[in-house]
Structure formats: C-alpha cells, structure tokens
Amino acid sequence: MKNQFAKISRNPVSLAGVVVTTISAIIFLTLFAIELVGFSGGPYVGIMVYVIVPAFFVGGLLLIPFGIWRARRKAKLATEAGEAPAPEDFPVIDLNKVGVRKTVLFVAALTVVNVVIIATATYKGVEVMGSTQFCGTACHSVMTPEYTSYQRSPHARVKCVECHIGSGASWFVKSKLSGSWQIASVLFKLYERPIPTPIHNLRPARETCEQCHWPAKFVGDRLKIITKFDEDETNTEKKTALLLHVGGTMGSTSRGIHWHVDPGVRVSFVSDEKRESIGDVELTLADGTHRVYKASTAPAKPVKGTRNMECVDCHNRPSHIYRLPDEEVDDALFDGRIDRTLPFIRREAVKALKATYATREEASEKIRQAVQGFYSASYPDLVKTKALSIDTAVKSVQGIYNSNVWPSMKIAWGAYPSNLGHTAATGCFRCHDDEHKTVDGRTIPQDCALCHSLLAEDEADPKILKELIQH
Numbered sequence: 001m002k003n004q005f006a007k008i009s010r011n012p013v014s015l016a017g018v019v020v021t022t023i024s025a026i027i028f029l030t031l032f033a034i035e036l037v038g039f040s041g042g043p044y045v046g047i048m049v050y051v052i053v054p055a056f057f058v059g060g061l062l063l064i065p066f067g068i069w070r071a072r073r074k075a076k077l078a079t080e081a082g083e084a085p086a087p088e089d090f091p092v093i094d095l096n097k098v099g100v101r102k103t104v105l106f107v108a109a110l111t112v113v114n115v116v117i118i119a120t121a122t123y124k125g126v127e128v129m130g131s132t133q134f135c136g137t138a139c140h141s142v143m144t145p146e147y148t149s150y151q152r153s154p155h156a157r158v159k160c161v162e163c164h165i166g167s168g169a170s171w172f173v174k175s176k177l178s179g180s181w182q183i184a185s186v187l188f189k190l191y192e193r194p195i196p197t198p199i200h201n202l203r204p205a206r207e208t209c210e211q212c213h214w215p216a217k218f219v220g221d222r223l224k225i226i227t228k229f230d231e232d233e234t235n236t237e238k239k240t241a242l243l244l245h246v247g248g249t250m251g252s253t254s255r256g257i258h259w260h261v262d263p264g265v266r267v268s269f270v271s272d273e274k275r276e277s278i279g280d281v282e283l284t285l286a287d288g289t290h291r292v293y294k295a296s297t298a299p300a301k302p303v304k305g306t307r308n309m310e311c312v313d314c315h316n317r318p319s320h321i322y323r324l325p326d327e328e329v330d331d332a333l334f335d336g337r338i339d340r341t342l343p344f345i346r347r348e349a350v351k352a353l354k355a356t357y358a359t360r361e362e363a364s365e366k367i368r369q370a371v372q373g374f375y376s377a378s379y380p381d382l383v384k385t386k387a388l389s390i391d392t393a394v395k396s397v398q399g400i401y402n403s404n405v406w407p408s409m410k411i412a413w414g415a416y417p418s419n420l421g422h423t424a425a426t427g428c429f430r431c432h433d434d435e436h437k438t439v440d441g442r443t444i445p446q447d448c449a450l451c452h453s454l455l456a457e458d459e460a461d462p463k464i465l466k467e468l469i470q471h
C-alpha cells in the first residue's frame with residue numbers, strides 16, 4: 001500500500017489529482033451535510049456545490065491515472081533511449097498477501113465513496129441546472145429581461161425547462177450542449193443583444209405546451225374585454241368587446257382559431273428568419289385536400305425549408321411578455337395603480353415612457369421629473385392635494401418601464417412583438433392578408449368575422465356590456 005502511494009506521490013500530476021480530489025470531496029461533503037441540516041444557500045451555492053465542486057472532484061480523479069500513464073510512458077521512452085532500466089510490469093495482485101488485500105479493500109471502499117459522491121452530484125446538479133433560478137439568474141444580466149417578463153406571465157410557476165427542454169433524454173443532451181455554448185458566450189460576451197428570437201432549436205411546442213394544454217380542451221368562444229383610456233383631460237374610459245372564436249377539436253370537426261393545430265390539419269410555410277414575413281403557405285388535410293397559397297411577395301431572405309405551424313407561431317410570447325406603453329398604462333389605470341382622476345395622466349405617462357433613455361436609472365429619474373414637472377406647471381394645486389396619487393403614479397410608470405425596457409440588452413419598446421393579434425404587430429395578418437392565393441383564387445381570408453365578432457369597439461359605454469354585466 002505504501003508502495004502504491006509512493007508511486008503516485010513520485011509523479012506530480014497524480015499527486016495534484018489526489019490533492020484536488022480530496023479537497024473537493026471534503027468541501028462537497030461538508031456543504032452537502034450543511035444542506036441536509038436544512039440550510040439552503042440559493043442558486044449560486046447550488047451551482048457551487050453540485051456543479052463546480054464535483055467538476056473539480058472528477059477532474060482530480062481523472063488526473064490520477066493520467067499521471068501514472070504519463071510517468072510510465074516517460075519511463076518507457078527513457079528505457080528505449082537506453083537511459084534507464086525497464087520499468088516494472090504491472091503489480092501482480094496476490095490476494096494471499098495481507099498488504100495487497102488491504103490495498104484492494106481500501107481502493108474498493110474509496111471507489112464506493114466516489115460513486116456515491118458522483119451520483120449525488122449528478123442527480124442534484126441536474127436538478128439545480130433545471131431550476132428556474134439557475135436559468136433565470138445564473139447568466140445574470142443576460143437573462144434578467146426574460147426572467148422578469150416570465151415572472152409577470154401566466155406561466156410564472158412553470159419551470160423554464162418545461163418549455164425549453166421538455167422530457168426525454170435526447171432533448172436534455174441537446175439543451176446541455178447548447179447550454180454549454182451559452183455559458184461560453186456569456187463569459188466572452190459573444191451573445192447578441194437583444195437575444196435573438198425565434199429560438200431555432202426550441203423543442204416542438206407540441207411536445208412541451210401540450211403536456212399541459214391540448215387542442216381538444218379548447219372549445220367555443222371566449223369573450224375578451226379590452227379597456228383603454230383616451231388622452232383627454234378626464235382619461236375617458238373605453239371598451240372593446242370581442243367574442244374570439246378560439247375553437248378546438250372537441251367533437252368531430254375542428255373549427256375556429258385552434259383549427260390550425262388540429263391533428264388532422266397541417267399548415268406549413270416558408271418565411272424569413274424571424275417568421276415575420278411569410279411566403280408560400282401549404283395546407284394538407286387528413287382527407288387528402290392539399291392547397292398551396294402563393295404569396296404575392298416572397299420574403300426577402302427566406303430560410304431553407306418549410307416549417308409546420310405550431311403553438312409558438314401564434315403564441316410566441318407565452319412567457320416572456322413585453323408590452324407596449326399604451327397597453328401597460330391602460331392596465332394600470334384600470335386596476336388603480338395609476339389614479340385615473342389625475343388630469344391627462346394617460347397622455348403624460350405614455351409620453352414619459354416613450355422617450356428614449358440611456359439607462360434605467362436615467363429613465364427612472366426623468367420619468368419622475370416629467371410627470372411631476374407636468375403637474376407643477378399645469379396643475380399646481382394638485383401637487384399639494386394629490387401628492388400621494390402623483391407619487392404612486394410616478395412609481396407605477398417607473399415600474400412599467402423597468403419591466404419592459406432594458407437599454408443594456410438593447411431591448412426597447414416593441415423589440416419582441418407578439419403574434420397573437422394583428423393590431424400591435426402583423427401577427428395573424430402575416431398570412432390572413434388576402435394576398436396569399438391558390439391558383440384558383442382562394443385566399444387566406446381577412447374577414448373580420450372569421451376570428452371574432454366585434455361586439456363593441458372603443459365605445460365609452462357599450463350597450464352589449466350593460467346587458468352582460470348588470471350593476
């Protein structure tokens with residue numbers, strides 16, 4: 001046994017391996033024990049304990065045989081050159097000798113400990129790397145916008161990996177490969193700003209989204225009421241009411257908006273990189289119907305091949321929802337984060353938000369100056385009587401800015417448009433533009449009644465809502 005250690009310690013590489021492994025094992029076991037007792041240090045400690053320390057541990061372990069191999073090779077070369085006697089052969093393991101038995105037992109025990117450490121670290125490491133905190137904060141400033149928008153979305157309780165990876169080993173490996181690249185690109189600041197979208201290796205949505213939502217579950221219509229405010233002194237409230245034909249596959253035939261993702265329907269298309277400009281669209285139905293809708297203008301830079309339409313071609317912002325100043329201010333006025341009795345607040349808030357600022361700090365400061373400045377100049381009385389309202393409004397407007405705009409990542413208003421409608425971005429009208437035609441003149445229609453009934457549009461007090469909601 002002493003003999004073996006002597007051999008290892010005579011070669012510096014293996015010795016370094018032993019030292020690294022031992023220290024990592026001690027750190028790992030200590031931190032693991034601390035966690036078992038109930039202390040949790042958050043994602044960074046998790047990354048340390050289960051990713052970085054084990055990496056050193058394994059690295060050290062690998063160094064030991066590498067050092068021995070290197071030493072033997074050196075000795076062999078020296079013998080060949082006639083400079084040294086031939087190295088000994090591999091030791092004969094004679095279990096009849098007490099010393100050898102001890103060594104074998106010792107090595108076996110160490111191996112068991114190693115296997116336990118590596119298995120625990122792998123299991124916990126995968127868990128840590130799959131956690132939302134890891135994805136959202138490990139790369140720090142880079143992912144902050146995605147993490148922030150995610151936390152405000154309906155999917156704030158769905159883990160990043162459930163959409164970005166899903167279940168199954170092959171996607172896991174793929175994502176870890178691209179993940180390693182992402183880590184490298186963050187370290188060396190190679191990433192593009194803003195982070196480009198769409199994500200080309202995003203797993204087919206049908207394998208991720210459909211774990212929780214399935215087309216047969218959507219049926220019928222959905223009433224959607226949108227509240228907006230005018231830019232007048234009283235911030236007049238207006239309502240738009242839409243009956244969206246969400247549709248679905250319940251029953252035998254599928255209809256409405258979710259018809260596109262019926263298992264018997266395949267819509268595929270050619271498009272540019274960002275899927276904003278859509279070329280020829282092909283439709284294949286289960287009954288064999290096949291149509292090609294030729295685009296009147298082809299995308300300037302089409303990407304190769306066609307893409308089968310799926311959830312994220314419409315729901316491209318299910319989780320990282322960036323909104324526009326108008327929508328945000330309307331919501332804040334509606335739910336009281338901004339006092340709607342403040343004169344012209346709709347107009348002033350939107351104006352302050354739309355200005356360009358170099359940093360978030362500058363934005364916060366200038367937004368405050370703009371809103372307070374407006375009231376001091378135009379409504380000096382209010383500055384006293386409604387001081388609290390004005391202050392709350394300022395904070396809400398700053399909050400809106402900070403949830404949507406990231407000058408350091410070059411994310412300005414509208415950097416990530418949503419494809420779900422057709423008012424803020426082209427959305428549905430990328431195809432439903434009456435400009436995609438089959439040879440016999442059939443178009444992808446733009447009739448307003450195809451997707452929704454417009455029950456009221458920007459009306460101050462729509463009759464339909466009075467009937468629906470009786471106060």
Ligand code: HEC
Pocket residue numbers: 132135136143146147150155158159160161162163164195196197198199200202312315316317318319320416
């Ligand atoms: C509900 C599903 C879902 C969840 C949960 C989710 N994402 Fe995404 N993510 C998407 C989709 C969809 C896209 C855009 C894909 C496209 O357009 O091709 C996207 C895009 C991104 C992008 C590219 C930039 C952008 O905004 O388009 C990053 C980075 C990202 N996600 C990180 C994260 C992180 C970090 C988390 C967890 C904090 C997370 N995602 C959680 C669905 C999700």
Ligand code: HEC
Pocket residue numbers: 154155158159162163205208209210211212213311312315318
């Ligand atoms: C792990 C489960 C899970 C996955 C995966 C998931 N979702 Fe969801 N999704 C939910 C839950 C839960 C809600 C309901 C949230 C609520 O009502 O506030 C929801 C809500 C929604 C809504 C309704 C939002 C609204 O404003 O009413 C849409 C649209 C949606 N998801 C689309 C998607 C898309 C697209 C994907 C794939 C990129 C996806 N989801 C992946 C669980 C999931």
Ligand code: HEC
Pocket residue numbers: 205206209210213214215218219222224244246257258260261309310311312313314315420
């Ligand atoms: C053709 C575009 C399109 C496609 C493709 C699409 N959706 Fe939708 N989806 C919509 C629209 C539009 C709405 C209604 C939005 C609203 O209520 O504001 C909607 C609503 C939803 C809702 C909320 C439904 C409700 O009634 O509460 C969920 C969940 C959802 N979609 C999930 C999915 C999933 C999962 C897929 C893929 C299997 C998918 N969608 C494919 C356009 C689409």
Ligand code: HEC
Pocket residue numbers: 245254255256257259260267268269278281282283293309313314419420421427428429430431432442443444445450451
């Ligand atoms: C990639 C192209 C494409 C996009 C984007 C697209 N559609 Fe379609 N849509 C089609 C095609 C093709 C048809 C079939 C037209 C026909 O009947 O000839 C269709 C048909 C429909 C129908 C009729 C389905 C039925 O009941 O028969 C509805 C409703 C619809 N789309 C809603 C939407 C909405 C809402 C959006 C945006 C959220 C959208 N579409 C985006 C290609 C698209």
Ligand code: HEC
Pocket residue numbers: 224226240242244420421422423428429432445446447448449450451452454457
């Ligand atoms: C291909 C489907 C489709 C067609 C065709 C269509 N819409 Fe829409 N429209 C939508 C969807 C989807 C939304 C978004 C609902 C939401 O906010 O989630 C919408 C939203 C709207 C809104 C509310 C926008 C807002 O924020 O105030 C108005 C108004 C509207 N549509 C008018 C029209 C008119 C007018 C036509 C006829 C020229 C038309 N739409 C044709 C799918 C369609």
